[in-house]
Amino acid sequence: MEIIEEAYLSNYKNQLQVNCNEALKSVGEIELSPKTFTFYTSVAVIASSRIEGEQMELDSYVKHKVQHIDYLPELVEKTNDLYLAYLFAKDNTLSEANFIHTHQLLTKHLLPEKDRGVYRKNEMLVMEHKTGRIQFEAAPFAIVTTEMDKLWMDINNLLLQNLSVEEVFYYASFIHLVFVCIHPFNDGNGRAARLLEKWFLAQKLGEIAWYFQSEKYYYHNVNSYYKNLNRLGVFYEQLDYGKADAFLLMLPNAINYEG
Template identity: 55%
Template sequence: MKKLLKKDLFASYLSMLDVDLAEAFSTLKQREWSAANFKFATAVSVMSSSRIEGETLEVDSYVKHKVLDIEYLPNLTEKPNDLYAAYEFARDNRLNLPNFYQAHSIATKHLLPEHLRGKVRTGNMLIMEQQTQSIRYEAASSYLVKAEFERFWKEVETLLAEPLKTEEVFYYASFIHLVFVKIHPINDGNGRTARLLEKWFLSSHLGQNAWYISSELFYYNQLNDYYNNLARIGLFYEELRYEKALPFLLMLPKAMEIHQKSNTNN
């Protein structure tokens, strides 16, 4: 059986990189690890990810909420605060399947009933475009989803145990994000959980300063490209063409390029 997390595109990926990922990440490693820095970076990441899912509070307002204790109506902060708590849990716990399920349960406290949190779905799933309600793509069908997710997770565990070069870490983090979204294994919260999983994988290999990467903000700022690059590999799960995945896989390095330029300018 062919792998879900393929290395087939890695050589092309390397040839198309516009940034030295090891050098770019080294600038983030120089940033002091502190509770305040984590709070600020994670508030930006969490609200950016939440905005992708249709939450309405502005990113800077949520940063004020977390950093300065500015109060907003509960309906504006409950779901982002749940996701923030999931990021804190991921920061403090090893990436494995039980902890992943726990992180999903935390992230969806105000999104799903308790019996659906941290559970693989049993029904079919269509992913809709929020504004037009048109179909973006069809996730793994109900008869495939459990087996596909188990296969996916075994491959993730293998990658977690392997010594990977920095470029490989970024490549596979993006691929994990992409394949998870395409399987769409949970009843809801798949997008925000996929972006958390990407960051969790990065930190597992590169260390705690990976939590400072503003990948979620980059995806939010490039939202049309984010959705188009997710969609370009196919509409139906069993007909996906991962050979078309490079535009999506190269988005995370572009977020690192912005980090590098920001540090150079400062």
């Protein structure tokens, strides 16, 4: 592996308190239909958007998508963009080119066209939206492309491997974590990271992964989400992935989370 650490997998398995296979069975009882996909994806995208400071309430957005209730454009347009990105991901294979396209979709009302789907050319301090506190310094812009090349090499390698369910969750979380630490785009990184995590899960576990409420779980546990990210350190080139276990262990708790 080029950038994702395999060394902590054994410790991760030892700390798991969720039986991933049993949890998946309970999710498998959900009736898979266009209507249920709309509902679960609506919850996912508004929860992910709320983490990033969007004002639209979760219940109101679900009414907007499921019951077709209209709201002011400024309340729904960015979340609707993210919804379209999820729809594209569901219908397409995970690849770098397709992922870049989802970033273009989800930033339609967030970034100027020239910055959509384009790796940044500037330094980046990552701040927590709730408090405005600096979380960490992202990858220096001079190495962003190199680091993303490494990440995509690892993702492509993992997509070809026969992984256990526990390994799928470990690597999905690690992909999410590394992507956030690189923070390759000028904006939309958090939304993109959570989509990338779920897209990887869906590629390995099938359509049922789109019904996991991981985004909702992260939103309802947002303080822990940021705290666990911060455990790694402040400077990209000094990050300690040996302290990533608390973050990596969040995703299994979200498999059948209702909240």
